[in-house]
Amino acid sequence: MALLDIKQLAASYGKAVALESVTLDVQPGELVGVLGPNGAGKSTLLKAISRTLPSSGTLDFKGKSLHGQAPHQVVGLGVCHCPEGRRLFAELTVRKNLELGAYLRHDRKEIEADMEKTFELFPMLRERLNQQAATLSGGQQQMVAIARALMGRPTLLLLDEPSVGIAHRLKIEIFDAIRSVAAAGVAVLMAEQDAQNTLRVAQRVFVLENGKVACSGSSEAMKNDDHIRRIYLGV
Numbered sequence: 001m002a003l004l005d006i007k008q009l010a011a012s013y014g015k016a017v018a019l020e021s022v023t024l025d026v027q028p029g030e031l032v033g034v035l036g037p038n039g040a041g042k043s044t045l046l047k048a049i050s051r052t053l054p055s056s057g058t059l060d061f062k063g064k065s066l067h068g069q070a071p072h073q074v075v076g077l078g079v080c081h082c083p084e085g086r087r088l089f090a091e092l093t094v095r096k097n098l099e100l101g102a103y104l105r106h107d108r109k110e111i112e113a114d115m116e117k118t119f120e121l122f123p124m125l126r127e128r129l130n131q132q133a134a135t136l137s138g139g140q141q142q143m144v145a146i147a148r149a150l151m152g153r154p155t156l157l158l159l160d161e162p163s164v165g166i167a168h169r170l171k172i173e174i175f176d177a178i179r180s181v182a183a184a185g186v187a188v189l190m191a192e193q194d195a196q197n198t199l200r201v202a203q204r205v206f207v208l209e210n211g212k213v214a215c216s217g218s219s220e221a222m223k224n225d226d227h228i229r230r231i232y233l234g235v
Contacts, residue, residue, distance in 0.1 A: 003028045003187050004049070004156055007058035011041075011048045018044040019055070020211045026156065026189050031182035033202035033219070034191045035228075040208040042191035043084055046158045049189070050074055050081040061156065076104050078155035082162065084191075086145040090134035094125055097133055097144055101151030111151070118147035121177050139170030146174070150181065157181060159190040163197065175201050199223050 002025040011019040019041045026032045034042050047053035051066060051074045059066045066074060075081075080101075088097050098118065102111045119126040122143040128136065133144055142162055149157055159178065163171045171194070179201040182188045192198045199205060199219045206216040207228065215227070222228050 001063055002026065002060075003030075003062060004189065005058065005060040005063075006049075009045070009048060009055055009057035009059060011044050011053055011055040013044075018211050019048065022057075022208070022211070022213055024206050024213060024216065026187050028155075029182060029185045029187055030204070031179065031188045031190070031202050033198035033205040034189065034208060035193070035195050035198060035205055036191075036208035036214075037193070039210075041211040042208055043160050044211075045208070046081060046083075046160050046189070046191055049158060050079060052081070072104065075152055078153070079158065080149040080152040080154035080156075081158040082145050082149040082160065084160040084164070086141050088133040088141055088144055088148070091132060093130050093132060094136075094144055095129045097148050098125075098151050101148035102153075104152065110153075114151055114153060118150055121150075121180060122147055122173075137167075137170075139166040139174065142166055142170075142174060143177075146177070146181075150186075154186060156187045156189065159188060159192075161191060161193065163192060163194045171197065195228070 004026040006025065007023045009019055009022040022045060034045060036042050044053060048055035051069050051071050061077060061079060089100065098115055105111055124140055124143060125147060133141060146162065162174055175197045178188060178190065199222055202219050205219055205222050207214045
C-alpha cells in the first residue's frame with residue numbers, strides 16, 4: 001500500500017484552476033520529485049496535501065483520507081511541510097525555530113535526541129544554535145527550515161523549492177542531506193525547479209504542466225527522456 005495515494009486531485013484559487021486530475025503516489029521511505037515551471041501547480045499540490053488549501057479527489061495517507069483534517073492534525077498524523085520561502089521566525093534563535101517544529105510533541109528527551117540528529121545532518125546548526133534566524137544566509141536558513149520540519153518527526157516530508165536562491169555549494173549539501181533523510185526511512189515529496197539535482201537524488205519524478213501530470217517515471221528513465229532533457233536540463 002502506498003504511503004501517500006493521490007487520485008484525480010483538483011484545487012483552485014477562486015475561479016482559477018491550479019490542479020486538475022492529478023494522480024501520483026509516494027511509497028514508504030521513497031524520495032519523489034515533482035518538477036515543473038513556475039505556475040505548474042507544484043506548491044498548490046503540497047498545500048493540498050498539508051490541508052492548507054481545500055481540494056477534491058482522493059487524498060489518502062496511510063490508507064486514510066486527509067480530507068476534513070486541519071493542518072495541525074495532518075502534522076500529528078506524520079506529514080510535515082517545509083514551505084517555499086522557508087518562513088522562519090526571523091527574530092527567534094535557531095534553537096527556538098527547531099523547538100517550534102516539535103510543538104505537538106511532549107517527549108522532551110526524544111525531542112533533544114532528534115535535535116542532535118539535525119546537527120548531524122546540518123553541522124552548521126549546532127554552531128549557530130543561539131543565533132537569530134534572520135542573521136543567517138539563505139542556504140543556512142533553508143537548513144533550519146528543513147530541520148524544523150524534521151523536528152515534527154514526519155513519516156512524510158513535503159519540501160517546496162528547497163534550492164531556490166541558494167549558493168551552489170550549499171545547494172549540493174542540501175540535496176545530499178535530503179537524500180540522507182530518505183535513506184533513513186522518511187518518505188520525501190519534493191517540489192523543485194532544479195531538474196538536474198532532483199533527478200540525481202530522487203527515485204521517481206512527476207512533471208507538472210498547467211496543473212496536470214505531463215509525464216512521470218524513474219529518475220533514470222527521465223534522464224534519458226528527450227523532452228525532459230530539452231525542456232528542463234537544457235541539453
